[in-house]
Amino acid sequence: MTDTEIRVNLFDGLLGVNKTANMFSFIIYYISRNPDVKKKMLKEIDSIFQDDKIRPITKDDYYSLSYCEAIVKEVARILPAMRSFSRYTDKSDKIAGYQWPADILFNPDRWMVENFEPKKNSFIMFGGGLRSCPGRKLVMIELVCFIALLFRKYDVNLVDMNSLIKCKADYVKLIVEIKPRN
Numbered sequence: 001m002t003d004t005e006i007r008v009n010l011f012d013g014l015l016g017v018n019k020t021a022n023m024f025s026f027i028i029y030y031i032s033r034n035p036d037v038k039k040k041m042l043k044e045i046d047s048i049f050q051d052d053k054i055r056p057i058t059k060d061d062y063y064s065l066s067y068c069e070a071i072v073k074e075v076a077r078i079l080p081a082m083r084s085f086s087r088y089t090d091k092s093d094k095i096a097g098y099q100w101p102a103d104i105l106f107n108p109d110r111w112m113v114e115n116f117e118p119k120k121n122s123f124i125m126f127g128g129g130l131r132s133c134p135g136r137k138l139v140m141i142e143l144v145c146f147i148a149l150l151f152r153k154y155d156v157n158l159v160d161m162n163s164l165i166k167c168k169a170d171y172v173k174l175i176v177e178i179k180p181r182n
Ligand code: HEM
Pocket: 008, 009, 010, 012, 013, 014, 015, 016, 017, 019, 020, 023, 080, 081, 082, 124, 125, 126, 127, 128, 129, 130, 131, 132, 133, 134, 135, 136, 138, 139
C-alpha cells in the first residue's frame, strides 16, 4: 500500500469509530424500549457470567452470546450506522414490482432461527462485495462484548422513555441513566 492508501484507510477506520459509537447508542435505545428483549438478553449474559462482574470476557463467551449478536443485527437492520442501508419500511409498499410488508417490529429472535442466513447482499450493514467494511468482524466483537460487559454490571435506561433518538451530523445524542445492578 502507498502512504496515501494507508492514510485513507486509517481515516476510514476513524470514521468507523464514530459509527461503532453511534451503533452502540442505537443498541441502548432499542434495548431500553423493549423490556422483553432486555430480559432475555440479561438471562443470556447472567447464564454466562454467573454473577461474576469482573472476570475478563473470553472467546468462548463471545461465541455463546448469540442473543446479544442477534440484537446488534436487528438494530443494524432497522437503524444501521450508514443510514442509507436501512432494511425496513413502516408502511406496506410496492417497490420494484414487489409488495413489501410493513415491519416495525424489533425482533432479535428473527436472527436466532437455526441455520438462518440472510440472502447474499440483503443484510448490508457493512456493505458488500470487494470493498465491504474490513472492520466488520472487529465491530461485531466490540459491540457484542460491550453489551455483555456493560449489562452484566450495570442497568442502563433512557432518562425519557418517550424521547426519540436524535442525530446531528454524524453524532447521536442519547441521555441515559446508569445504575449498578444488584
Ligand atoms: C458499526 C461500525 C461500522 C459500520 C456500520 C461500518 C460500515 C461500513 C460500510 C457500510 C462501508 C462501505 C462498504 C461498501 O462500500 O460496500 C465501510 C467501509 C469501510 N470501513 Fe467500516 N464500518 C464500521 C466500522 C469500521 C471500523 C471500526 C473500521 C476500522 C477498524 C472500519 C473500516 C472501514 C474501511 C477502511 C472502509 C473502506 C473499505 C474500502 O473502501 O475498501 N469500519 N464500513
